Amino acid sequence: MPAVSKGDGMRGLAVFISDIRNCKSKEAEIKRINKELANIRSKFKGDKALDGYSKKKYVCKLLFIFLLGHDIDFGHMEAVNLLSSNKYTEKQIGYLFISVLVNSNSELIRLINNAIKNDLASRNPTFMCLALHCIANVGSREMGEAFAADIPRILVAGDSMDSVKQSAALCLLRLYKASPDLVPMGEWTARVVHLLNDQHMGVVTAAVSLITCLCKKNPDDFKTCVSLAVSRLSRIVSSASTDLQDYTYYFVPAPWLSVKLLRLLQCYPPPEDAAVKGRLVECLETVLNKAQEPPKSKKVQHSNAKNAILFETISLIIHYDSEPNLLVRACNQLGQFLQHRETNLRYLALESMCTLASSEFSHEAVKTHIDTVINALKTERDVSVRQRAADLLYAMCDRSNAKQIVSEMLRYLETADYAIREEIVLKVAILAEKYAVDYSWYVDTILNLIRIAGDYVSEEVWYRVLQIVTNRDDVQGYAAKTVFEALQAPACHENMVKVGGYILGEFGNLIAGDPRSSPPVQFSLLHSKFHLCSVATRALLLSTYIKFINLFPETKATIQGVLRAGSQLRNADVELQQRAVEYLTLSSVASTDVLATVLEEMPPFPERESSILAKLKRKKGPGAGSALDDGRRDPSSNDINGGMEPTPSTVSTPSPSADLLGLRAAPPPAAPPASAGAGNLLVDVFDGPAAQPSLGPTPEEAFLSELEPPAPESPMALLADPAPAADPGPEDIGPPIPEADELLNKFVCKNNGVLFENQLLQIGVKSEFRQNLGRMYLFYGNKTSVQFQNFSPTVVHPGDLQTQLAVQTKRVAAQVDGGAQVQQVLNIECLRDFLTPPLLSVRFRYGGAPQALTLKLPVTINKFFQPTEMAAQDFFQRWKQLSLPQQEAQKIFKANHPMDAEVTKAKLLGFGSALLDNVDPNPENFVGAGIIQTKALQVGCLLRLEPNAQAQMYRLTLRTSKEPVSRHLCELLAQQF
Amino acid sequence: MIKFFLMVNKQGQTRLSKYYEHVDINKRTLLETEVIKSCLSRSNEQCSFIEYKDFKLIYRQYAALFIVVGVNDTENEMAIYEFIHNFVEVLDEYFSRVSELDVSFFNTVFHSTWQMHSGPYQEPIDELPKICSALEPQQTCFSPDSSSFKGAASTTPIY
Secondary structure, eight states, X not given: OOOTTOTTOOHHHHHHHHHHHHOSSHHHHHHHHHHHHHHHHHHHXXXXXXOHHHHHHHHHHHHHHHXXXXXXXXOHHHHHHHHTOSSHHHHHHHHHHHHHSOOOOHHHHHHHHHHHHHHHTSOOHHHHHHHHHHHHHHXXXXXXXXXXXXXHHHHHOTTOOHHHHHHHHHHHHHHHHHOGGGSOOXXXXXXXXXXXXXXXXXXXXXXXXXXXXXXXXXXXXXXXXXXXXXXXXXXXXXXXXXXXXXGEETTEESHHHHHHHHHHHTTSOOOXXXXXXXXXXXXXXXXHHHHHSOOSOOSXXXXXXXXXXHHHHHHHHHHHOOOHHHHHHHHHHHHHHTTOSOHHHHHHHHHXXXXXXXXXXXXXXXXXXXXXXXXXXXXXXXXHHHHHHHHHHHHHOOTTTHHHHHHHHHHHHHHOXXXXXXXXXXXXXXXXXXXXXXHHHHHHHHHHHHHHHGGGOOHHHHHHHHHHHHHOHHHHHHHHHHHHHHHTSSSOOHHHHHHHHHHHXXXXXXXXXXXXXXXXXXXXXXXXXXXXXXHHHHHHHHHHHHHHHHHOXXXXXXXXXXXXXXXHHTOSSHHHHHHHHHHHHHHHHSOHHHHHHHTOOOOOOTTGGGHHHHHHHHHTSSOHHHHHHHHHSOTTSOOTTTTOOOOTHHHHSOOTHHHHHOGGGSOOOSOOOGGGHHHHHHHHHHHHHHTOGGGOOOXXXXXXXXXXXXXXXXXXXXXHOOOOOSSOOOTTSOOXXXXXXXXXXXXXXXXOEEEEEOSSEEEEEEEEEETTEEEEEEEEEEOSSSOEEEEEEEEEOOTTHHHHEEEEEXXXXXXXXXXXXXXXXXXXEEOSOOSSOOEEXXXXXXXXXXXXXXXXXXXXXXXXXXXXXXXXXXHHHHHHHTOSGGGEEEEEEEOSSOOOHHHHHHHHHHHTOEEOTTOSSSTTSEEEEEEEEOSSOEEEEEEEEEEETTTTEEEEEEEEXXXXXXXXXXXXXXXXX | OEEEEEEEETTSOEEEEEESSOOOHHHHHHHHHHHHHHHHTOOTTSOSEEEETTEEEEEEEETTEEEEEEEOTTSOHHHHHXXXXXXXXXXXXXXXXXXXXXXXXXXXXXXXXXXXXTSSOOSOTTHHHHHHHHTHHHHHHHOOOGGGOOSOOOOSBOO
16 A cells, blocks of 8 residues: 655645544544634635645645535635646646535636636646546536537547547547537547547547447448448457557457447448458457367456457347358357356356347257256256246247247246246246147146246236137137136135136036036036135126026026125125126026027137238237337336347247237236226126127127226227228338327328327427428427437338328437437428328337337328419309319218317318308308329319308318319318318 | 446445436435345355346455446446456555455545546556556545554455
């Protein structure tokens, strides 16, 4: 340890510190400090000017006192004075004091800034560094405002010393992170990129950090960094282990710099230039080769540093996902690590492999390690490693190994840590469903799941098994038999009772032939669980009982006895009581025929309708539909999507059964809140088909829906809600969200407003149109506190819209910070008339989970309306000219909004047409005219709106020179009233 | 990207903390308590990476002192893991047989000068010693005579 009295060590300070240390009590210490403070105060106030040394000494003492936890309310001025000293140690103590005790005193800030300015201009590298460090450490907005413009200059100046450049780069990075708007981009950006070629590795390291951060916001400005980074990397990788001297760490040349360069490259797609790409691939191969070479040192530091580079290299290979050879080599390398004795390496290998499994090139290679991974799941002592193993098994699962993986995961579940059980349950449920070939296996798996980890089986999992059993005739008998057997266990989980109750109520007749499971046996088995269950389950069981009365008339008397019991008819829970009363009455008054109709078997859940949707979504993993649910769910809730890795296997191994089961088609949304109570539960199960009007409500639903209020957000209702497949978008984006049309309609008559909003994201629109041109500003606001990553909004033209409408978009930053808003400018040109609006597809990662959302861009043909004023005579003449039947579109419709003449006027003007007064003999009517401007042609357009206040109806007539335009405009406008 | 850098002893006292993203002062104590709790409960057989809320903790133990770095999910765990060691080596070089006590006094210097703020380990090997040596005079004035130090800090070399 350096001696106390070294150099110009301040004796007074040393004495003071040792006095403090020798204090026997807190009081003594405070006394000593107060004495010192009084002394310093008198010195500072004294008439005699203090020399630099004394000032430094006293400021040091104050600093020490401050660090002991006492408040310091003076001495700032003396510290600022020290800043202008020419002695390094004095200046430095001044800066130290300023950095530790930042004061927002404006007078002082001005002086400090002045001192910093002088030091920055001093050309003394040490002073410049001190000043830069101070700016960076304070990092306040005021500092940024004062110096953000100077620092880039220092950074790229030819005569700056290495240490100054390095500090300037870091300082700029700090200011940029604190307030990006203050750092102006400019001609210096190109020169910053060239710092990657700097001789001094410290400068390169600092520059890489800076560029990595800057390029995320302006990727194009920094594009040239790719080739420079590649050549720098290649020089490091191929250098001998001692070439880099100071920057060699245990025989590994510049490991951290290599890692940073590799990370910078991950901000860009693979280089297009073949030479650069060749050089890069060579680098990556060299890294992989080096991993196989015998280590140059036995020290663990050597291999750690080497492996850090290796893992970053593999990340880059995965990021590019274009070099099958490298991907497979990476996979093999990780495979070796899976059995390494270092836990850290096993953990990281499992983690990296998880992403490798998502590449079609390496999926098969990853699968070869299945036994090792399963072994890891069984034998690893560290729960976090086991969890990675479970993740990897999930990621590598496909049809060929689903049975093995699911059974291993089930086995693991029995001993799994409580913290990760729910996640494993969901994973098993998803895999079982996705890869189920025969459904008895699926039913077995889910029932096992409930048996082993009933508490962790969320509602969506058992809803799902009910839906599948209901929809598949071939598995119903088997399911009934299995649940019957499962229910015989003396202690079975309540979820099992729910599933059992529902299935036996529907399909109990299929096993009633066997005397061991005769109707009375089934009933008494279920009823033996009744009293142990919660209200929700009991409500479900009551419904099962009434179904039993229909299925097995012989049990009627027993069941009526149960329903009649005081504990049911006078149950304190209103839901149970109501069910008991109504079911009892129903069973007594209704004839067998009526009963059979009312209590008919549930119709299949309408999943087949959504198979197209499911297919679309399967192509791209989490599709548009799920984005809604994602938005709806509470980000903190422990839900199904949050904990999952992206499901790569959905991409690489399409499975026909997913059509039916379409995981994403039935995204289990946040489970209905527990407080929803019994009423919702039944509705949840029964409400599904009712939400699909095309099926027509069955009598039973009519009956039940009278009983209970509809649950607005039950998962099955969601499932049944078929997303509009009217606009078959291109393959790579999901279909628009169900509300897309409604949202679009809001913008037919206005140009600005909020287009979309959920819990994560708000999208605002501002637009203006002139003739056939338009400009639209989209504002994407991140409503969370977490950064969105890979944020990419794109505009897609479905069908032949490409030839009708040109939309130019500007790229936006790939990151949207929590609470931040980014803006995107769209330039729109209408080439010819069009009917469907373009789609806006927004994708991003939120907390690791990919989100996708497709909306209709509020660009409709009427935006290109030019209002035209004309006299009554002209109007009628043109009206007559357009008298062909196909030129006219007419619609008579009911008013959806109050019929207010002023509002209607505003809407028509917003729609784009001119309003012509004194044309129509009836002053109540509205008459408008305009021309739709497109690049190719102009379409004249006349319209007439006749409100009928008495009938609350409108008649809308449109005549244009083009038939589809008439119809389309008529439809658009009709929705507005 | 590094979110915070902590040095905590086995008793749970924070010896040094540096945050690279704003965290409320009152939340820091809670965070530090939870972080050290999750590190202390781990055995040698367990890996050095812990998933904690929406970030990852990477930790190493030197004698009674834990160095914990919180990073986001794009960070290279191994690089940070080795960076911690590099950091300790540098401290050791500077203090010659660095102990927890040194660290608690190094705090000041670290706090004011070491620019790690710009993300992952700005200063590679051998940069830190240069900065430290530049600071030597100041360090000197705070270097305590360890035998007379009243606090509970251990003087066992951490490395």
